[in-house]
Amino acid sequence: MTTLDRIDYALLRLLRKNARLPNKDLAGKVGIAQSTALERVRKLREDKVLLGYHAEIAPQAIGIGLQAMVSVRLAKHSRALVDGFHAHLLALPEVLACYHVAGADDFLVHVGVRNSDHLRNFTLTAFTEREEVAHIETRLIFEFQRNSELPPWPIADAD
Template sequence: MPSARRIPSSRGEGDAAEPVSSTAIPAGAAPAPSRPALPDAASAASDPFADLDAVDLAILDELEHDGRISNTELARRVGVAESTCLKRVRALVASGAIVGFHAEVDPAARGLHLEALITIRLHAHARGDLRRFQAYLERLPATRRVYFVAGDRDFLLHVAVRDTRALRELVSDTLSLHPEVAATSTSLIFEHAPGRPR
């Protein structure tokens, strides 16, 4: 099923970002180390999908919930001609509004019966190159999703493994021993159900 993401766009100039005020620091006190944002390839000050109209949004809604729907049925549901619908879908793919089409496979079908969420906090010196560490997490065989998050942790990692032994090895022997990792916390997933975003 397709998913949507935001990408930088060169269509028009975006508004300038407003300056962020800083909190005053008492005299003599050392400022708290800043946590850099995950850098983007380019500024996304303007909304790259601002030009999407009601038909585009209806197409996205239908495809998000049934990525295998035929173009004929999709056109009928959104109320446009089949040729128009096909052009719209191709334009949405080209713009990045539709990331791709894929099958969502139950990890248990591949023998991965245990899923977990692992929060990861990096050492302060490692936060200067968050993209590199994110790429490292994405390459781990057990990884299903990687999230860069706010708060006292830097990443949330969704993994699927065969059993508790495999999970322990991943956390204790791989992640915790990584020189850039300061701390981890693991939560087992008992059950999850697909949502229908609106």
């Protein structure tokens, strides 16, 4: 595991807020040379600390009029069933994110659909027709905002 210092953390904090920030600005805001910033960001990608860069897209611009969180409980648990269901979720274009969780439910699935009819048809097809699914519960999302902040550095050990 890569050990991050305060400069790495400052770079990550800036990139989290704006991944398109030019290297010159990144270096200036952190107070390091441009070559140092470039090398540090390269190393963060190489060490798999930075996993990618993503565009935040307005849901309405791509036809998403309704978002929901679907809780899914599986009937049986095995590595093959869990992995297979996870792969099924990631293959569905309506699935915006999925979380394999502990607790009463096994998955929380964030979906984006056109409208309530689309949501109904999608949940019936994507979940209830699968024999490994025992129960689903759907909650509408009224508002979604991503937090661009990171936890404070350094994160103290919990022991």
